[in-house]
Amino acid sequence: MELATWSCVALGQFSEGRGVAAAQDVRAGELLLEVPLEKCWTAERARCLRPELGALTEKEAIIVHLALAKAAEGAEGAEGAEGAEGAEGAESRSHLAALPSLESMGLPHTWSSEDLEELQGSEVRTHALRLQEELAEDFAKLSQGHTLSFENFQWAWSIYSSRVMSLSSGGKRMFAIVPGLDMFNHSPHVPAGLFRLQGDRVTVSAGQDLRKGEQAFINYSEGMYNSQMLLSFGFLLPDRESSEITLSLQVSAPQFQLHRRVLDALESPLFQVLHEPDPRVSGELIVKHVLTLADPLPPAFLSMVRTQHLRHLRDLRESAPGGLEGLERLEGLELALRGLKCKDELRALFLISMLLEGKLQGDEKEKGDEKEKEEKEKERKESRTAREQCAGERRVLLAAAAEARRRQRAALRAALRSAEPERSETESACGCEQCVRAQTPWLHRIQAAAPTLQAELDAVARLSKNLYDRLPEDLPRACHLINLWVVNAQNRQNAHLPELEELPNAFLALYLEKMRLWGSWLAAQWVHCEAITLEELSSMGAEQLNLRNQYAWSIPTQKALELLAAHQPLLEVGAGTGYWAALLKDMSVDILAFDAKHFDSSYTSASISQGQEITSRYHCEVQCGGPQVVAQHRGRALVLMWPDFMGFGTYGMQCLRHYEGDVLFLVGEWRTSTLGSYVKEISNHGQSFSQEFQLQVEADFDLVDTVRLPTWPLFLDRLHFFKRKPGATPQP
Incomplete structure (x- = not known):
C-alpha cells in the first residue's frame, strides 16, 4: 500500500487468490486505508499528465492513459519508457506493475471462442460477445491519435472494466482506479459504501470486526449476482446464482402506462428497463429481469406478464378506485393483479413456463465423453468457470419453473373452488x-x-x-x-x-x-x-x-393384487374378461376364473336381454360356470367383482350360499362408501352388490382390510377383504 497516507492492511494470499489482510485487530467502521486522490488513476490526472487526452470522455481518458503507461512500462521504446517514468513517477509505476495480467483477470470478453461456446444458452455469452464488439470499436476510435497496440489497449480496457470505482462527495461524482482499494476482494455479506471520497482522499473502512491477518472485504456493488460478477470481475460466488430473461412486449399506450406504474411501484435491482416506447403511441417495451434462487419469479417479472394478459383495461377501470387514474393508488403487486380472472392468471403463468422451458432447452449441453471433459477442465480455468455459471443458471431456471408450476396449481385450485361444497x-x-x-x-x-x-x-x-x-x-x-x-x-x-x-x-x-x-x-x-x-x-x-x-369394472392396483396373491389359491366367479385373473397369473398366483358366456336374466332385474353375450374378449382362460361352481372348489378364497348389476339381483347371494370357505374378497362399491343416490335410478347401497348380499356378508364376516382403488367419475370402488366370523356357517 505504497501510495496510501494511512494503512493498517497488507497484501496477503488467500484461497480465492490475492487479497487484503488486516495488519492489526480492527473494529467494524474503523479506517483501514486512505489514498490521496492525486495518486489514483482518474480522468483529471490523465488530462493533466497528457493534455492530448482532453477531448476524450472520462472513461476513454483513463483507459488511454493506462494503455500508454503500460506501453511505457513494457519498454516498447527506451525513449517512451523514459518519458513515462518522468510523467508517472516510481510509485505509480510500482502500482502499474502490481496490476494483474489480462489472462489472470479471466474476464469473459477475453475468452477464446471455444471457451465462450461453453456458455451457450447463457446471457453471459451474449454480453461477452457484445463487449468484444465494443472493445474493437473503442480501439478503432482511440488508436487513431495515439500509438497503441491492441494488446495494451485490451489490457487497459479490462483493468478499467474490473477495477474502476464510482466515487462521490458533496455533489462531485467521478470514476477512479484506487491503488490498494483495487486489491480488496468482494463479499456480499459486508455493507456497501465502505469506500468513499472524502475531500481529496479516498478512504476504506472495515465492514466487520477483524483479527490481525484476517481478510478484509468490500462490497463492490450491492445486489450483484454471478452473471454480472463474472462479466465485470471474472469470478463467481456460491449462493449468488442468477439467470436473466428479457421481456420484449408490443404495448399500446394505455398498456405502457400500466406497465410503467407497475414497475415504478416495484422498484428493485432485479429488473432494468432497456427501452420504452413513446407513451402516446403503441411501441416496444423491453425490460431485463434477473431471476435468483431467493426470488425465482420476482414481482416485476410476474406483474409484467400478468399485465400483458389483461385483455381489456375495462376490468381494471372497474376495479380501480377513480377509474384508470385510480390505478396510481393501487400498491405493488396488486396493481397487476386487480381484475385478473383465474383463466388469465393461468395463461400468464403458462407463458412464463414456456419462456423458462425455452431457456432451459437452450441451456442444455451435449454430454460427450466425460473423461475428455475432465481433461479440458484441467487445462482451462475458463471452461470450468463457464460450466459452473451455466449450472448455476440452470438451478435458478429450474427453481423458477417449479415456482411457476406451484402457482399454476394454486390458480387451478382457486378456479375449481367454485365447484366445491x-x-x-x-x-x-x-x-x-x-x-x-x-x-x-x-x-x-x-x-x-x-x-x-x-x-x-x-x-x-x-x-x-x-x-x-x-x-x-x-x-x-x-x-x-x-x-x-x-x-x-x-x-x-x-x-x-x-x-x-x-x-x-x-x-x-x-x-x-x-x-x-x-x-x-x-x-x-x-x-x-x-x-x-x-x-x-x-x-x-x-x-x-x-x-x-x-378390461374390468374396477381398476387393479399393485397393492390390491398383492393382497389377493397373499391368500391364494383363489376362485373368481363372474370374472368377465378375466383381466384381474390374467394379472394374477402373471404373478404366478394360483387362480381359477369362471363366468357364463351369456347373461342369465334369472340373476338380475336389470333390463338385459336373456342370452346377451357378456364379452367377446378374454385376457386369460375364463371357464364357463356360474354360482354353482363355488361348491366344487372348496379350499379356495372366493373373489367376486361387481356380481349384481346396478346393485340389484341374486348372483352374489347365490355364490355366497355355495361358499363354505373363510376368506372372501369383494371388489366394487359398498354401502358404506358410495356417492349415494345422485340419480334416481341408482341405489344408495352402490352399484356392485345387492343390499341383501351386503347385509348377509356383514352378518357372517368381519371386515379385515380395505384397499382403495382408482375410481371413474361418480364411482367409488374398493377391494374389501373379509374373514368369516367364528361360528358363522354358510346360509343355504
Missing part, C-alpha cells in the same frame, strides 16, 4: 322437470355458458393442452370434482387416485391417461366460464363404459 351451498340448485331429465340441477347455467364455450373453443383448447402438459397430476381430481358438481354431490368427495410411483398395468395406465385428458378438457371449460358441455360429458361416460367392458 362451500361455494355450491350458497347457490340454489334447480329442480325443474328439465333439470331432472338432464340429471343435473345446473342445466340452465350450463346452457347459458354454451355459446361462450363454442365461440371461444380455440382458447379453451389451448388452455386444455397447457393443463395437460403442465399439471397432469391435478387433472384426475379436477375431472372427479366437476362430475360431482354436475350431479350436485360435491359433499361426497372421497374418490381416490393411485400414487403415480405405483407400477401401472395397462388398464391403470390407460385410466390415468383418460382421466388426465378428460380432466384437462373439463377443467379448461370450467376455468373459462365455470360450466361444461353436457354432450361431451356424456361422450366421456360412454367411452368409460366401453373401457370397463374391455
Whole structure:
C-alpha cells in the first residue's frame, strides 16, 4: 500500500487468490486505508499528465492513459519508457506493475471462442460477445491519435472494466482506479459504501470486526449476482446464482402506462428497463429481469406478464378506485393483479413456463465423453468457470419453473373452488322437470355458458393442452370434482387416485391417461366460464363404459393384487374378461376364473336381454360356470367383482350360499362408501352388490382390510377383504 497516507492492511494470499489482510485487530467502521486522490488513476490526472487526452470522455481518458503507461512500462521504446517514468513517477509505476495480467483477470470478453461456446444458452455469452464488439470499436476510435497496440489497449480496457470505482462527495461524482482499494476482494455479506471520497482522499473502512491477518472485504456493488460478477470481475460466488430473461412486449399506450406504474411501484435491482416506447403511441417495451434462487419469479417479472394478459383495461377501470387514474393508488403487486380472472392468471403463468422451458432447452449441453471433459477442465480455468455459471443458471431456471408450476396449481385450485361444497351451498340448485331429465340441477347455467364455450373453443383448447402438459397430476381430481358438481354431490368427495410411483398395468395406465385428458378438457371449460358441455360429458361416460367392458369394472392396483396373491389359491366367479385373473397369473398366483358366456336374466332385474353375450374378449382362460361352481372348489378364497348389476339381483347371494370357505374378497362399491343416490335410478347401497348380499356378508364376516382403488367419475370402488366370523356357517 505504497501510495496510501494511512494503512493498517497488507497484501496477503488467500484461497480465492490475492487479497487484503488486516495488519492489526480492527473494529467494524474503523479506517483501514486512505489514498490521496492525486495518486489514483482518474480522468483529471490523465488530462493533466497528457493534455492530448482532453477531448476524450472520462472513461476513454483513463483507459488511454493506462494503455500508454503500460506501453511505457513494457519498454516498447527506451525513449517512451523514459518519458513515462518522468510523467508517472516510481510509485505509480510500482502500482502499474502490481496490476494483474489480462489472462489472470479471466474476464469473459477475453475468452477464446471455444471457451465462450461453453456458455451457450447463457446471457453471459451474449454480453461477452457484445463487449468484444465494443472493445474493437473503442480501439478503432482511440488508436487513431495515439500509438497503441491492441494488446495494451485490451489490457487497459479490462483493468478499467474490473477495477474502476464510482466515487462521490458533496455533489462531485467521478470514476477512479484506487491503488490498494483495487486489491480488496468482494463479499456480499459486508455493507456497501465502505469506500468513499472524502475531500481529496479516498478512504476504506472495515465492514466487520477483524483479527490481525484476517481478510478484509468490500462490497463492490450491492445486489450483484454471478452473471454480472463474472462479466465485470471474472469470478463467481456460491449462493449468488442468477439467470436473466428479457421481456420484449408490443404495448399500446394505455398498456405502457400500466406497465410503467407497475414497475415504478416495484422498484428493485432485479429488473432494468432497456427501452420504452413513446407513451402516446403503441411501441416496444423491453425490460431485463434477473431471476435468483431467493426470488425465482420476482414481482416485476410476474406483474409484467400478468399485465400483458389483461385483455381489456375495462376490468381494471372497474376495479380501480377513480377509474384508470385510480390505478396510481393501487400498491405493488396488486396493481397487476386487480381484475385478473383465474383463466388469465393461468395463461400468464403458462407463458412464463414456456419462456423458462425455452431457456432451459437452450441451456442444455451435449454430454460427450466425460473423461475428455475432465481433461479440458484441467487445462482451462475458463471452461470450468463457464460450466459452473451455466449450472448455476440452470438451478435458478429450474427453481423458477417449479415456482411457476406451484402457482399454476394454486390458480387451478382457486378456479375449481367454485365447484366445491362451500361455494355450491350458497347457490340454489334447480329442480325443474328439465333439470331432472338432464340429471343435473345446473342445466340452465350450463346452457347459458354454451355459446361462450363454442365461440371461444380455440382458447379453451389451448388452455386444455397447457393443463395437460403442465399439471397432469391435478387433472384426475379436477375431472372427479366437476362430475360431482354436475350431479350436485360435491359433499361426497372421497374418490381416490393411485400414487403415480405405483407400477401401472395397462388398464391403470390407460385410466390415468383418460382421466388426465378428460380432466384437462373439463377443467379448461370450467376455468373459462365455470360450466361444461353436457354432450361431451356424456361422450366421456360412454367411452368409460366401453373401457370397463374391455378390461374390468374396477381398476387393479399393485397393492390390491398383492393382497389377493397373499391368500391364494383363489376362485373368481363372474370374472368377465378375466383381466384381474390374467394379472394374477402373471404373478404366478394360483387362480381359477369362471363366468357364463351369456347373461342369465334369472340373476338380475336389470333390463338385459336373456342370452346377451357378456364379452367377446378374454385376457386369460375364463371357464364357463356360474354360482354353482363355488361348491366344487372348496379350499379356495372366493373373489367376486361387481356380481349384481346396478346393485340389484341374486348372483352374489347365490355364490355366497355355495361358499363354505373363510376368506372372501369383494371388489366394487359398498354401502358404506358410495356417492349415494345422485340419480334416481341408482341405489344408495352402490352399484356392485345387492343390499341383501351386503347385509348377509356383514352378518357372517368381519371386515379385515380395505384397499382403495382408482375410481371413474361418480364411482367409488374398493377391494374389501373379509374373514368369516367364528361360528358363522354358510346360509343355504
